[in-house]
Amino acid sequence: MHPDRPLQAIIRTTSLHGGNYGGVLQAYALQTAVRSLGIEAATDESTPIASRQHALAQLAQRAVSRIGGPPLTDGAALRKVHAALDPFVASKLRTVSLYRLGSQPVPARLDGVGQYIVGSDQVWRPNPWLDSLCLDFLGDDPAPRRVAYGVSFGVDTLEEGERGRLEARGPLIRRFAAVSVREESGVQLCQDLWGVRAQWVIDPVLLLPADHYLDLIGAEERAGTGLLTYVLDDSAAKGALIAEAAARLDLPVMVAAPPEVRSARDYRAEPQRWQRPSMETWLSGFTRAEFVVTDSFHGVVLSLLFGKQFLAIGNVDRGLTRFESLLGRVGLRSRLICEGDPLPDLGEPIAWDGVRAAIADQRATSWDFLSRSLDVDGASRFRS
DSSP states (O other), X not given: OOTTSOOOEEEEOSOSSSOOHHHHHHHHHHHHHHHXXXXXXXXXXXXXXXXXXXXXXXXXXXXXXXXXXXXXXXHHHHHHHHGGGHHHHHHHOOEEOOOSSSSSOOGGGGTTOOEEEEOSBSTTSSOTTHHHHTTGGGTTOSSSEEEEEEEOOSOSSOOHHHHHHHHTTHHHHTTOSEEEESSXXXXXXXXXXXXXXXXXXXXXXXXXXXXXXHHHHXXXXXXXXXXXXXXSSOOHHHHHHHHHHHHHHTOOEEESSOOOOOOHHHHHHOHHHHOOOOXXXXXXXXXXXXXXXXXXXXXXXXXXXXXXXEEEEEOTTTOSHHHHHHHHHTTOGGGEEETTSOOOOTTOOOOHHHHHHHHHHHHHHHHHHHHHHTTOOSOOTTOO
């Protein structure tokens, strides 16, 4: 990174400080991809203040972080465990804070920036910061180039209130020079909501080759094997399914990351139980695994990237369409089950040559979209 160089592009995405491994990894991958095209880019790590209550919470968070010591509130406990990803963000991403304690960016932070990129992940799933993620702060200025890469609505069917909120952002979206979506259903949603033609692209994590992430892990311990579990929404049913899978495969269970801490009291009672690994350690779990069971979209992405046998448990509340879209692309729709479904044949081999060929094709068209949308002539070192 070259933090002294003038910024040419700013990326708006999901939070970098919410403890979301997949969210932070896709933010890293997108910035890395953009920078590989010769564009000096930074990712915004701030959010606009959505309400007075939000502003007070932000002030309280800053005060608590300065005081240190054991967390006294449930929110402080969450921030304590989420901080495990902060060193990765600080060392691997160039960041900028567009917002302070207000609903509009600091004007000086926008000076000289000619391109703004939104994505990836569920940035266009209705949320309190939707306007900012549609780049409302650029107003009617036609000069900045606006690009959406691999954005997600999270679902393929919108409730009436959600549809209305999104439809109202049509004037903002139609100012974008190019729009791409992570799920196939998003192509039709963009057309129905705004009359905008969108391209279907792969998640940013898949823009980079597996070797890049192995280099990122570096000296992390990669020995050992087992059944790796990465579960975002734990339940007794999922626990039983994992136990049955481990018994069938005769593999020990490895946990990629502990569940979210439930309260400050729980954290103070057993702080080590809730301690989360670094990004590098989390990634190394996937490289060591013989089999992966996950309800995480990015858990599936990494299983594909590292060529691991896997089973995806569809997360209905978080949205199934992203699983279905990705796995349908590579011919592995049968690897997706929902909670309560019986286990499929876990020994069925995956035709990895076909999977890798499908990913390579999609990677090429996605790189074409990114370089064309950003009006770049040169090629990235990651393009094969």
